[in-house]
Amino acid sequence: MDIGEKDKHELEKRNENNINYQAPGMSSDWQFGGANLTSPPMSLVPSDNPMAIGSSCASASGVDSFGSNLWEHPSNSQNLVFCDINVQNGASSLNAIGIGKGGPNSRRSSIDRPFDMGWNASSSMLKGGMFLPHATGILPQSLSQLPADSAFIERAARLSSFNGGNFSDMVNPFGIPESMDIYTRGVGLMQGPQDIFAISGMKSVSGMESQKRKLNATEASRDACLQVENRSTQESPHKNERGSEILVPSKEKAKQGTAGSGNESDKAEFSGGAGGQDEPSALDGTGGEPSAKGVSSKKRKRIVQDAEDDQAKGGQPPIEAAKDSAENQQKGDQNQTTMINKTTGKQGKKGSQASDPPKEEYIHVRARRGQATNSHSLAERVRREKISERMKLLQDLVPGCSKVTGKALMLDEIINYVQSLQRQVEFLSMKLATVDPGLDFNIEGLLPKDIIHLRAGPSSTLGFSPEFSVGYPSLHPTQPGLVQGALPVMGNNADVIRGTLSSHFTPMAGGFKEPTQVSNAWEDDLHNVVQMNYGANAPSDNQEVNGSLPSDHTKVEL
Amino acid sequence: MRPPSSLKQEFLKKWIMGLQRCSTVKKNMSILERKKAIKLSADVAMASARNGKTCWSRAIIANASKHGSDKHLVEKILGPESERLIAKKVSTGALCNNRIRSKKILKRSWGIRRTRKCAPQVALASFIAKWLVRKRTKVLKSLIPGGEFMNEVCLIEETLDYIISLRAQVDVMRTLASTSEIVNHN
Numbered sequence: 001m002d003i004g005e006k007d008k009h010e011l012e013k014r015n016e017n018n019i020n021y022q023a024p025g026m027s028s029d030w031q032f033g034g035a036n037l038t039s040p041p042m043s044l045v046p047s048d049n050p051m052a053i054g055s056s057c058a059s060a061s062g063v064d065s066f067g068s069n070l071w072e073h074p075s076n077s078q079n080l081v082f083c084d085i086n087v088q089n090g091a092s093s094l095n096a097i098g099i100g101k102g103g104p105n106s107r108r109s110s111i112d113r114p115f116d117m118g119w120n121a122s123s124s125m126l127k128g129g130m131f132l133p134h135a136t137g138i139l140p141q142s143l144s145q146l147p148a149d150s151a152f153i154e155r156a157a158r159l160s161s162f163n164g165g166n167f168s169d170m171v172n173p174f175g176i177p178e179s180m181d182i183y184t185r186g187v188g189l190m191q192g193p194q195d196i197f198a199i200s201g202m203k204s205v206s207g208m209e210s211q212k213r214k215l216n217a218t219e220a221s222r223d224a225c226l227q228v229e230n231r232s233t234q235e236s237p238h239k240n241e242r243g244s245e246i247l248v249p250s251k252e253k254a255k256q257g258t259a260g261s262g263n264e265s266d267k268a269e270f271s272g273g274a275g276g277q278d279e280p281s282a283l284d285g286t287g288g289e290p291s292a293k294g295v296s297s298k299k300r301k302r303i304v305q306d307a308e309d310d311q312a313k314g315g316q317p318p319i320e321a322a323k324d325s326a327e328n329q330q331k332g333d334q335n336q337t338t339m340i341n342k343t344t345g346k347q348g349k350k351g352s353q354a355s356d357p358p359k360e361e362y363i364h365v366r367a368r369r370g371q372a373t374n375s376h377s378l379a380e381r382v383r384r385e386k387i388s389e390r391m392k393l394l395q396d397l398v399p400g401c402s403k404v405t406g407k408a409l410m411l412d413e414i415i416n417y418v419q420s421l422q423r424q425v426e427f428l429s430m431k432l433a434t435v436d437p438g439l440d441f442n443i444e445g446l447l448p449k450d451i452i453h454l455r456a457g458p459s460s461t462l463g464f465s466p467e468f469s470v471g472y473p474s475l476h477p478t479q480p481g482l483v484q485g486a487l488p489v490m491g492n493n494a495d496v497i498r499g500t501l502s503s504h505f506t507p508m509a510g511g512f513k514e515p516t517q518v519s520n521a522w523e524d525d526l527h528n529v530v531q532m533n534y535g536a537n538a539p540s541d542n543q544e545v546n547g548s549l550p551s552d553h554t555k556v557e558l
Numbered sequence: 559m560r561p562p563s564s565l566k567q568e569f570l571k572k573w574i575m576g577l578q579r580c581s582t583v584k585k586n587m588s589i590l591e592r593k594k595a596i597k598l599s600a601d602v603a604m605a606s607a608r609n610g611k612t613c614w615s616r617a618i619i620a621n622a623s624k625h626g627s628d629k630h631l632v633e634k635i636l637g638p639e640s641e642r643l644i645a646k647k648v649s650t651g652a653l654c655n656n657r658i659r660s661k662k663i664l665k666r667s668w669g670i671r672r673t674r675k676c677a678p679q680v681a682l683a684s685f686i687a688k689w690l691v692r693k694r695t696k697v698l699k700s701l702i703p704g705g706e707f708m709n710e711v712c713l714i715e716e717t718l719d720y721i722i723s724l725r726a727q728v729d730v731m732r733t734l735a736s737t738s739e740i741v742n743h744n
Contacts, residue, residue, distance in 0.1 A: 383711065390714035397721055408687060411694035414717060418701050421724040428731040429600060433592035435738045 561726030565607060569723075570730050572603035579630070598622060600731065604723045612719045613712065617704020661709065 365382050367373040391410055395401040398417045404410050576599030602622050605615035695713065699705035702716055 386711050387714060390711065390718065393718055394714060394721075397718060406687075408690040408694055411691065411698060414721075415694060415697050415701060418698070418717065418721060418724070421721065421728060422701070424728045425597065425600065425724065425731065428728065428735055429597040430589075430593045431735050432596050432731065432738070433589050435735060435742065 561722050561729065565723070566726045566730050568607045569600075569603050569726055570734075572606055573600050573730070576600075576603055600727055604727050608719070608723065612716055613708060614703045614705070614716050614720050615723075621703065 365378045367378055371377065371381075388407075391407065394414055395404070395410065398413055401410060401413045404413055577596065580595040580599060601618050605618040608615040695710065698717065699708070699713060702708075702713065702720055705713055705716065708716060
């Protein structure tokens with residue numbers, strides 16, 4: 001069979017491509033785990049990226065599923081990298097007052113629980129529905145306060161070298177004074193995608209209800225911890241370091257704080273860190289939860305800075321450090337960063353800083369301290385972050401990819417998956433060709449009336465169409481057995497159709513045994529068959545297909 | 559994640575349209591021809607479900623329109639928009655080519671400058687990693703229809719969309735095949 005041979009050659013060639021690789025050194029370019037928190041919101045909304053938003057080109061339901069995927073990944077990534085920050089919040093919230101349970105080991109275990117809550121809460125928030133435009137608008141604003149403090153920047157640079165420089169995208173010229181309003185607004189509006197960023201991750205954690213956190217503690221932590229380990233071995237030691245550092249000041253402050261809910265204890269911490277004694281009372285006094293949370297999240301950022309400062313300077317009082325960091329933030333923004341307008345659209349010109357085109361094709365990028373401020377390298381970094389962000393989305397899509405780290409392996413999995421899907425299509429089309437010589441498949445019986453505007457069917461089929469239209473939404477359920485019951489084809493088997501339909505509609509879960517068994521057996525056979533090389537498969541009729549066929553090592557994940 | 563059912567519906571509708579047209583055009587096809595027709599109409603239907611928003615869909619449509627016999631099928635499935643979509647692909651393809659080429663030249667010159675600064679071990683490891691990634695990217699480009707013209711970011715986005723569409727296609731074809739099988743048994 002000529003087609004079979006051609007495919008076989010192609011497959012072999014591709015397999016060769018895939019086979020020989022050593023374990024790739026973790027390329028410094030490929031910053032995995034949580035880097036690209038910035039890029040999704042920044043790059044998704046701008047019009048130059050039809051794909052990202054362009055899940056909207058699919059139907060609305062497509063948007064929901066795809067969109068939720070888009071956002072879930074950022075939450076994953078962010079939770080991974082900045083889990084220490086979440087930890088801090090979680091720890092403080094979970095153990096209301098007396099946090100200090102002892103050594104770092106106990107802290108580590110208490111870290112796990114907050115991971116969960118951060119993780120689960122964000123994912124639950126994500127599933128609750130995302131506001132894409134809000135996210136992008138608020139995220140950059142919320143991050144304008146990223147500290148340019150020297151010590152913090154240093155650590156951020158170090159961390160970002162693993163993470164791929166999220167900060168560059170995060171900082172933008174929105175001005176610090178606006179940050180307060182933005183936080184309150186941001187926390188109120190959008191909690192999911194903010195998880196993408198370290199700071200915003202904290203915000204979202206703070207924004208969650210304390211109940212949710214406590215409920216979801218264990219599971220999320222386990223997931224988050226697993227993912228943390230899986231994602232990047234390089235990151236984890238640093239993260240753990242950071243986690244312990246951050247916990248130290250937070251717990252110290254928490255002891256000072258008042259008893260109460262997690263938020264309040266956090267606020268107490270932060271107010272201690274921020275150095276204003278009026279602030280906690282003010283915070284408590286405001287009462288409005290979003291605003292309080294916004295402020296507390298802002299304070300959390302300062303706590304992070306505190307941690308960095310403590311580490312660097314070795315024991316300055318947190319209050320001073322917080323103040324310093326706040327001040328340095330503002331200075332640093334001016335001193336150490338450059339702004340670059342980068343077009344991500346198709347124009348490719350650089351450097352027009354005058355105006356943003358209404359379509360927002362420019363992405364404002366700032367160089368981090370210690371990084372080359374050349375426009376090329378900045379653009380490179382942004383591009384890299386974009387790529388890794390997309391790869392994360394792909395991770396979610398391709399089964400079995402979540403354990404894989406590194407671009408090369410991920411690409412390998414993706415290639416395998418796409419190849420397997422294409423092979424399945426080939427095989428199925430061959431199967432359909434054998435099943436029905438007429439190529440017409442008698443569709444009138446399959447689809448409801450409104451979908452088919454083709455030839456007028458016979459009266460017997462029309463009689464079924466109301467039933468079919470009722471059952472059609474269930475035509476694409478997860479269980480093919482049900483679908484088979486709903487889709488019996490046609491013409492002369494009127495009674496059979498009626499019978500299967502009625503039996504299908506009454507119990508949703510496995511209405512009728514026999515076709516289900518047939519379908520299950522058939523599914524298994526299909527799996528077996530698909531596993532083999534297409535070239536070796538030359539089914540001329542269904543019997544051969546259903547028989548046991550030689551399987552080779554081509555992996556198929558269905 | 560599951561492909562949305564509306565996508566599947568649209569795909570099924572267009573696919574059936576294409577199949578009907580195939581069957582009316584030519585009777586008594588051999589099994590291979592049938593298989594080709596089925597696959598072709600499935601691919602074109604899948605591509606048209608995207609309405610020309612993605613690169614791979616345009617590539618499929620463009621490739622299908624090259625052969626005269628298939629062109630009518632494409633037109634039938636796409637309906638009135640077929641001309642616009644086909645023309646769109648041609649124009650963007652050329653643009654993409656030039657842009658990709660110029661970008662590659664720029665990157666190569668930039669990369670040469672950068673590698674000199676790294677330590678030798680690091681350079682070797684990163685070089686190997688990059689080489690692997692590049693190799694696989696090439697393979698992926700060969701898999702995705704129209705993938706040769708895309709840069710990396712676009713490639714990954716296209717892969718995302720393509721995977722979803724393929725999944726929808728596989729699901730629909732599978733259910734159709736199974737139901738046809740069952741009915742034929744009865």
